[in-house]
Amino acid sequence: MRDASPAWGVVRAFMRSRCGVMLAEDQHYLLDARLGPLAREFRFPSVEAFVAAACGPSSEERLRRAVVDAMTTHETTFFRDRPFWKVLEEVIIPSFKTSGKRAIRVWSAACSTGQEPYSLAMLLEELWPAGAAASEIIATDVSEIALDKAREGSFTQLEVNRGLSTGKLVRFFEQNTLSYRVKESIRKRITFKADNLLSPTPGPKDCDLVMCRNVLIYFDENDRQQVQRRLRSSVITGGQLGFGATEMSSQGVPMGGGWYRPR
Amino acid sequence: MIALVVDDSMALRLVHKRMLEAAGWEVRTAKDGEDAITQLDAMPVCHLVMTDWHMPVMDGIELVKRIRQHPRYASVPVLMVTSEAGLSAIQEAIAAGATEVLMKPYTAEALVERVEEVTHA
């Protein structure tokens, strides 16, 4: 293995400014491991030449996207972290039903390949079909490549084995040769679009639920605060913010399972 | 908590036994459906049956049907693990009485998650 090349510094600065993701100096092995394949794919003579073209000023958008996708962690599963979904199922969704609401608006921020918003859409359909049909789920991520997969809604056997009960698989998926695809009736309830959590422009307005899980861990404290403020300003009065199991928020009153009611 | 692992492959019995033991289970094993019924008859308690689908003598489908009529174990959770693929296979196993179905390939993590789900239900 080689020492940290200057190219690694360029990639770190690029990822930091483009999406807030902090990469450590000693993670330079990721340069070859993650960007080596891209350098070959885009026919650059070396990783360094690729980095110069992709992360420098006036770089091509498609190269920048490829770097963002390769350098971010997309690991996710259906119904990730049971307690989070249990609180949603047993407390939050029933409270919407009894409040007389007709529908809700949800933002799944940093949705990766879509398992999180699809889990929510399935749960809503099971617990509150009338509300689910009228509700809106907005799902965003900074990685266009993850979003493409999310939009497609096709998952492998290994992916559906994680977190999805057979009851839900049978009810909400159709089978293709090598994969399972979320049925159109559920897919069409989610609007997928690109969004950078660090963007200076506000996120979706008036959301009853905003979830942003397992991404702020990659950010520094300043960016984390900034993102939390942006998320909070998307929550309507009486709404809730949901974070990952290991992430704490100072943004409100804890409701359990990673859910907070903003003060 | 005690589980009965049913598989005609000795290697898989061992693999599944290890996976469950690592998650805190005490594990008995049986080599086919008939052996499983014999063992269940003799077991004072059993909290989970994890069975393969295709086995000689008595397969997993027949085993679940028998379990659902067993005087003591009619309501024990049964997890069917199988190399069968597809939604119709799942429906067949559920119709026979399986609580959940897990299709190969799966990771140890997925297996343990599913076991926890069926036993906490």
Ligand SMILES: C[S@@+](CC[C@H](N)C(=O)[O-])C[C@H]1O[C@@H](n2cnc3c(N)ncnc32)[C@H](O)[C@@H]1O
């Ligand atoms: C580990 S996944 C989490 C997926 C899902 N929320 C979950 O908890 O399972 C993290 C996601 O955050 C996205 N991400 C990283 N930086 C981001 C940023 N600045 N803005 C939006 N999304 C970002 C990555 O592209 C990746 O898909």
